[in-house]
Amino acid sequence: MKVLIGAVAAVAGLLLVAVMSLVTIVLTDDNAKASETTGGEGLHGVPEEFRTWILKADAACDEPALTPALLAAQLYQESKFKTSKDEATSEAGAMGPAQFLLGTFATWGRDDDGNGETSLWDIGDAVMAQGRMMCSLLKTAKNSGINDDIRRLALAGYNAGWGRVIEFGGVPPEDWSKGETYHYVEIIMSTMHRYEGPALLEVSGSGFGAKALRRASTQLGTPYSYGGGSPAGPSTGSCDGTNGYLNGRCSASVTAGYDCSSLVQYAYWPTTHLPRTAAAQYGATSNHPVARSQLKPGDLLFWSHGSSSSIYHVAIYAGDGNVLHAPRTGRDVSIAPLTSAMPEKDYAGATRP
Incomplete structure (x- = not known):
């Protein structure tokens, strides 16, 4: 220029x-x-x-x-x-x-x-x-x-x-x-x-869901970091006495990455300003529930320990029965089958932001 x-x-x-x-x-x-x-x-x-x-x-x-x-x-x-x-x-x-x-x-x-x-x-x-x-x-x-x-x-x-x-x-x-x-x-x-070349996940189409999924897919391979990540991108996180540890050490404090909900927040920002935690994201979008048979790319999927008040994980539907998510400490942002991304019994439902 x-x-x-x-x-x-x-x-x-x-x-x-x-x-x-x-x-x-x-x-x-x-x-x-x-x-x-x-x-x-x-x-x-x-x-x-x-x-x-x-x-x-x-x-x-x-x-x-x-x-x-x-x-x-x-x-x-x-x-x-x-x-x-x-x-x-x-x-x-x-x-x-x-x-x-x-x-x-x-x-x-x-x-x-x-x-x-x-x-x-x-x-x-x-x-x-x-x-x-x-x-x-x-x-x-x-x-x-x-x-x-x-x-x-x-x-x-x-x-x-x-x-x-x-x-x-x-x-x-x-x-x-x-x-x-x-x-x-x-x-x-x-x-x-x-x-031009293939990506791990290629998204064709338009709309907020496609754009969010496409944005999230650029982070494939980024490490999981408990408490890390924001709409601006990956960042180091923190440990809370239970989460964020790997081999007895606080991995999150030295790992720049995302946890499950910060990845979702990053994906939808700035079009949709979702809150920071998985539970809050469920609360903010639960008025638009989506049946499992009607899932579209970009929909949010949630897992809980028995009720909506105990939501512990969120992922983005990636089509063809797969999800894109930040799974846990020691893993990277990845694509996984919906049926095995988290325990099937914990699946709480899906929403459309």
């Missing part, structure tokens, strides 16, 4: 209104094609230190046109995933892996990696800012009335400024500014497919 974006900020408040709809869930292996289900929700071929943040940036955006592959191809074109000042500083003064100017980063940057500093050189901060800006640009493009792929328009806005897109009625032509923006868009659009 070479220039400060001004016009986009005026539409940053636009909301994409979605309704719960039919969703298709596919569990895949490494040889499956992402295009068969999500059209690019998976990701491969990027440095591991970028992968988690790209998936988080995608999950944080409610615009379906934003995909991990689009973000990855854009990052490669911007900096080739470089993070040093020598390799990731342009002649125009754009800096960092996502090539932000200081003024633009001031609008979109946050301390997403939680290190106490908001920096365009931090991978997490840079990629999440890139995702926020692209999400806003895609929504602007969708509402612009310009007859072109909104991904092309958003990329042009990122590189040249949305004002130039308005000026030219689309992507600036090849004869403008030595073709910089024109070729930027063409290269990214033609190389996205290199980064």
